[in-house]
Amino acid sequence: MGTSMGSEAKTAVVTGGARGIGRAIAERLLREGYRVLIFDVDRQTGTSTASDLDTLGRAVFYHVDVGDETSVRTAFEGMAGRGHAPIDAVVNNAGIPQPYGDPIQSLDIARWNLYLAVNLTSVVLSAKYAHPLFRGGRGAIVNIASTRFLQSERNTFAYTASKGGMVSLTHSLAVSLGPEIRVNCVSPGWIHTRDDLLSPEDHAQHPAGRVGRPEDIASLVSWLVSDQAGFVTGQNFIADGGMTRKMIYAD
Numbered sequence: 401m402g403t404s405m406g407s408e409a410k411t412a413v414v415t416g417g418a419r420g421i422g423r424a425i426a427e428r429l430l431r432e433g434y435r436v437l438i439f440d441v442d443r444q445t446g447t448s449t450a451s452d453l454d455t456l457g458r459a460v461f462y463h464v465d466v467g468d469e470t471s472v473r474t475a476f477e478g479m480a481g482r483g484h485a486p487i488d489a490v491v492n493n494a495g496i497p498q499p500y501g502d503p504i505q506s507l508d509i510a511r512w513n514l515y516l517a518v519n520l521t522s523v524v525l526s527a528k529y530a531h532p533l534f535r536g537g538r539g540a541i542v543n544i545a546s547t548r549f550l551q552s553e554r555n556t557f558a559y560t561a562s563k564g565g566m567v568s569l570t571h572s573l574a575v576s577l578g579p580e581i582r583v584n585c586v587s588p589g590w591i592h593t594r595d596d597l598l599s600p601e602d603h604a605q606h607p608a609g610r611v612g613r614p615e616d617i618a619s620l621v622s623w624l625v626s627d628q629a630g631f632v633t634g635q636n637f638i639a640d641g642g643m644t645r646k647m648i649y650a651d
């Protein structure tokens with residue numbers, strides 16, 4: 401909290417900020433006084449989210465495909481010209497959130513490569529092109545992975561591998577970019593981002609008593625990018641209502 405406005409305003413890039421968890425992160429950082437640059441491939445939703453959240457002229461939409469190097473480079477390199485650099489934080493949240501794919505016998509390698517590009521290579525690309533823009537060379541990066549880095553359902557190869565890579569990449573980046581730039585990861589469990597109705601059982605199976613909300617992730621991200629987390633880097637934080645701590649053997 402307490403970030404000042406105008407030319408002193410802190411600036412955060414939130415990828416995939418058009419909807420879902422990314423939108424909640426964007427909203428939270430805006431409330432804390434950041435200018436938020438929403439990077440998203442969905443132009444229509446991204447534009448309307450930026451205008452919904454933009455009460456103070458501090459939410460800006462950038463049309464970016466985070467898995468495409470030219471697109472990411474163009475966005476970051478264009479930032480200074482638009483008066484949006486330097487930056488203080490990057491939240492790599494954009495991803496293909498659907499974990500389920502084909503059985504191994506019919507694995508579609510083009511689809512595998514797409515998942516790795518959008519969910520994993522995107523993190524390297526944003527670090528590469530954001531790096532020169534951090535204010536005084538200092539800042540914070542937060543990557544949004546998934547508890548699927550740790551556990552699997554059947555036929556979720558590409559999603560699981562991409563999120564596992566993200567957790568490992570987090571400590572590799574932290575050691576390489578520190579001490580100036582801290583890099584951390586948040587691994588959400590089930591976060592309700594769609595309009596579908598949840599059952600009492602959906603909530604009750606969680607040790608915390610409920611399915612997660614986008615705001616649960618946003619509050620953790622907000623702490624991680626703040627100076628209060630100044631001694632924290634290279635870590636992965638699980639926010640899953642306790643699900644990965646439950647024994648799952650059938651009764």
Ligand SMILES: NC(=O)c1ccc[n+]([C@@H]2O[C@H](COP(=O)([O-])OP(=O)(O)OC[C@H]3O[C@@H](n4cnc5c(N)ncnc54)[C@H](O)[C@@H]3O)[C@@H](O)[C@H]2O)c1
Nearest residue numbers: 416418419420421440441442465466494495497546590591
């Ligand atoms: N919702 C959950 O239960 C859950 C659980 C664990 C992890 N996650 C992770 O959290 C992140 C956000 O998930 P969500 O549920 O809010 O998803 P969502 O589908 O609601 O939002 C994802 C956003 O990313 C954008 N996006 C997708 N591909 C892109 C690309 N190539 N370039 C730029 N933007 C792109 C989409 O347009 C969308 O706005 C994802 O990385 C997902 O894997 C979600």
